[in-house]
Amino acid sequence: MDISEVARRSGLPASTLRFYEEKGLIASIGRRGVRRIFDPGILQRLALIALGRQAGFSLDEIAGMFDTDGRPAIDRDQLSAKADELDRVIQRLSAMRDGLRHAAACPAPSHMECPSFQKMLASASTAPRISVQGVLDKT
Amino acid sequence: MDISEVARRSGLPASTLRFYEEKGLIASIGRRGVRRIFDPGILQRLALIALGRQAGFSLDEIAGMFDTDGRPAIDRDQLSAKADELDRVIQRLSAMRDGLRHAAACPAPSHMECPSFQKMLASASTAPRISVQGVLDKT
DNA sequence: TCTTGACTTAAAGTGAACTTGAATTTGCAC
DNA sequence: GTGCAAATTCAAGTTCACTTTAAGTCAAGA
Numbered sequence: 383m384d385i386s387e388v389a390r391r392s393g394l395p396a397s398t399l400r401f402y403e404e405k406g407l408i409a410s411i412g413r414r415g416v417r418r419i420f421d422p423g424i425l426q427r428l429a430l431i432a433l434g435r436q437a438g439f440s441l442d443e444i445a446g447m448f449d450t451d452g453r454p455a456i457d458r459d460q461l462s463a464k465a466d467e468l469d470r471v472i473q474r475l476s477a478m479r480d481g482l483r484h485a486a487a488c489p490a491p492s493h494m495e496c497p498s499f500q501k502m503l504a505s506a507s508t509a510p511r512i513s514v515q516g517v518l519d520k521t
Numbered sequence: 522m523d524i525s526e527v528a529r530r531s532g533l534p535a536s537t538l539r540f541y542e543e544k545g546l547i548a549s550i551g552r553r554g555v556r557r558i559f560d561p562g563i564l565q566r567l568a569l570i571a572l573g574r575q576a577g578f579s580l581d582e583i584a585g586m587f588d589t590d591g592r593p594a595i596d597r598d599q600l601s602a603k604a605d606e607l608d609r610v611i612q613r614l615s616a617m618r619d620g621l622r623h624a625a626a627c628p629a630p631s632h633m634e635c636p637s638f639q640k641m642l643a644s645a646s647t648a649p650r651i652s653v654q655g656v657l658d659k660t
Numbered sequence: 661t662c663t664t665g666a667c668t669t670a671a672a673g674t675g676a677a678c679t680t681g682a683a684t685t686t687g688c689a690c
Numbered sequence: 691g692t693g694c695a696a697a698t699t700c701a702a703g704t705t706c707a708c709t710t711t712a713a714g715t716c717a718a719g720a
Contacts, residue, residue, distance in 0.1 A: 486600035
């Protein structure tokens with residue numbers, strides 16, 4: 383597969399693929415002339431990268447999840463830990479969603495007067511912040 | 522309250538508070554000499570901002586959620602829409618969490634061979650990407 | 661063979677959200 | 691009154707994840 387096919391099938395622009403290669407996240411299997419040739423397995427790897435991004439990992443963190451031979455080297459404990467972390471995020475987002483829904487239906491003149499909205503605010507301000515460089519920022 | 526107290530009580534550095542003020546997200550109630558004085562209500566407002574950030578809104582979007590008198594001006598339809606959007610995020614994160622948990626317990630030698638992990642990958646790659654400038658990026 | 665359009669690299673640019681630095685001023689505890 | 695920790699402004703710097711640009715290379719179809 384050439385870069386345009388990978389781009390087409392993955393939905394990522396070629397520039398991003400080159401960027402990912404430069405970052406060490408992906409690798410081409412070789413070159414035809416000067417052009418990159420990719421193994422079809424690249425798509426699965428890109429899917430894994432997309433997954434990591436969605437879960438809030440930085441590209442550097444994702445790079446650390448593969449071992450030298452390029453296979454995912456995420457140990458099971460780490461996986462569980464991430465699942466737990468994700469669970470906490472989900473809990474807060476759920477509370478938020480419920481708060482939003484309630485506020486939308488609430489007859490209080492301003493959302494600020496809605497107890498449910500206030501409760502949501504309280505939990506939002508005490509909760510750790512979601513950051514770009516990880517699901518949870520323990521600052 | 523002076524800026525250091527707001528910083529202490531909100532957990533945000535003073536520099537961030539000044540930055541937020543510059544962006545129009547918050548306002549000081551006045552000055553004692555040259556120093557900012559904040560109304561205690563600022564904490565609630567910062568909580569609202571924190572909430573928005575957690576839900577994936579950009580600062581500009583959050584700024585648009587207050588009307589000129591500084592009260593939240595989020596209309597109920599918009600609120601519902603955001604709740605729906607959050608719901609979709611939660612769905613995907615839940616699937617991901619389940620996939621992670623399964624992979625952690627799965628006896629397959631590599632996670633790549635785990636059908637559950639593969640399923641998660643498939644959904645991750647087709648799903649819209651979470652971005653910094655909004656909960657969902659419709660690219 | 662010639663053309664052309666897709667590919668290449670390297671470097672610079674972008675935007676979001678802050679942080680840091682430097683120079684300056686000043687509220688307030690003593 | 692005075693000393694100074696803490697505030698102020700403004701500009702510039704940082705990180706992340708890309709995107710864009712410029713200039714050049716080259717595989718392949720007519």
